Amino acid sequence: MHNEEVLVRIAKGLVYTESEAAFQAPLRRTEQIFEYNLTPPSKPERRRSLLTEILGSVGERTVLLPPFHAGFGSNVHIGDDFFGNVNLTFVDDVEIRIGDGVMIAPSVTLTTTGHPVHPARRADFGRFSEPIVIEDKVWIGSNVVVLPGVRIGYGSVIGAGSVVSRSIPPMTIALGTPCRVVRHITDEDLTTRTAGSEIG
Template identity: 90%
Template structure:
């Protein structure tokens, strides 16, 4: 087989793996290894070790790390990401310390989102049966966080979840299902406890 033929076979294999990933099907570490060049490990390390006063350098690193990033972004180091390049962040974002993106596929965050310390956004899970976890077998589904969402400390958002506009996720919650707009949701598993209404304009916290 000549070089052109080998290249065509490799390309076809990669396209097949990408299609399986996009469909949320199980794939292995070895099968997905060709995506390694999209990992922004060095830039993430550099960002986490950049002094706070070097604002322009921090901004340049965020642009290099993320798939897209809006204006007036605040992300307090350290943060962690599997790729970085699969994360898309809107304007006026605030992310507190120890934010973790497990971004094997897209994580899309809207405008005006606030995320408290030690939150994990993970697009990836693993099969229950150990035989299917050979070579780190896994599946991935994208996460969407709409505009004006606030996520409390130590929350975990799992694969395939969409959090609707304006919603509040309570601290320590495990979000395994999508959350509708303008609601307060909390717990393990995370469940909607009430709607956000105009009465909340006069209160200090979601719980009063």
């Protein structure tokens, strides 16, 4: 199968294998990610330089605390005023797009890739990939997993420990496994410190 045909299959969310996708290996930024994770806090300029080498695009005033992990790195696009806490994992076989003003708590996984249920279809690491979009001003709590094809809408909050398997509308609080909307964010939240006991 030609590389162009594989790319079409990937874009359609169809199953493809490790061997078929091997031509994409030069897009992996594993060496730079390794170096970033070992760069001391006293060298913020070096960290920033490495981040611009690793990511597909990165905005201003971006904080990404090491260690972080990515399959590629080059398929991740981050906007301005981003804060990513430790142990953020990007499974970025296809694009992950993160808007402005997004905050992500420790030990979050954003995975664009899943695998077929039947073991015969997982031969040669058979998989499918769908992009993830996180819109502006989203806050994602600790230990959240965001699955392939999910879009999290503007301003939303994802409660700690959630597994987000479906897209979440803007300005809502969502939590649980599977993640579900529990309420809308309103002007009343301007006067409270937290979203309430439901996100703990």
